[in-house]
Amino acid sequence: MNDTEISAALEFATGIVEQAGQIALGYFRRPLAIENKLGDGLFDPVTVADREIEHFLGSRIRERFPDHGIVGEEHGILEGRSRYSWIIDPIDGTRAFISGVPAWGILLGLRENERCIAGVVHQPYLEETFCGSAGQGWLLRRGERRVLACRREARLADAILYCTHPGMFGNATDLAAFQRVAERCRLMRYGGDCYSYCLLALGHVDLVIEGSLQAYDIQPLIPIIEAGGGVVTGRDGEDASSGGFVIAAANPTLHHQALQALRAGRTSS
Secondary structure, three states: OOHHHHHHHHHHHHHHHHHHHHHHHOOOOOOOOOEEOOOOOOOOEEOHHHHHHHHHHHHHHHHHOOOOEEEEOOOEEEOOOOOEEEEEEEEEOHHHHHHOOOOOEEEEEEEEOOEEEEEEEEEOOOOEEEEEEOOEEEEEEOOEEEEOOOOOOOOHHHOEEEEOOHHHOOOHHHHHHHHHHHHHOOEEEEOOHHHHHHHHHHOOOOEEEEEEEOHHHHHHHHHHHHHOOOEEEEOOOOOOOOOEEEEEEOOHHHHHHHHHHHHOOOOOO
16 A cells, blocks of 8 residues: 555544444443453453444445455454455443443554554544554544644653553563552553553653553554654563553653663562
């Protein structure tokens, strides 16, 4: 795909996630059956809204791009015949969704091989759509378009840090590393899910650090954050596309400072 074709694909993606948003609103803050995908005292909720949205997005993608593959949280992998594929998280933040908190979003990304080259996040209750591709990103809201721009001057001592929940860190070492960063920041807030990353791209949050992410949790967000000037990597500065421990920062300097804080306890531990 050339730049024009990617732009057209992003416009298509924006349109279908906004349509999917109407499906989500039909279930949001209403009585809803909740299933648990896990057992043994663990809780990973899924609802009919998740499955219906993913089915809708997948069917629209297959109509428009029949050669493209699809990777979805709920319905798995549909192999394609080209190097392009789409990655779907139908409701990122299902816990927020079932709690009535509008921090969830519909995530859709276009990938070339394993690299996400365009991403969209739609939050229909707030009427907000975040888009990013090829270094350009914007927020669409009620007919207005706002360019995404992370905070260029943000430093660790002044930073606002978000994390959905400390339980995301799967072991004591990762949790301790996260806490070292949190202690050095001006403000630490929990909650947010995908919306935290959108606020980072918009210039209101400076750092998001989370653990145990899946590829579909982070890939559609990467082009959006990078379009705003932000940096997204794993805890050692590696590519974040596979998920796991992820750090997103408003600028390269802040990212470097946060990585140093993450690593600070390694020699002593």
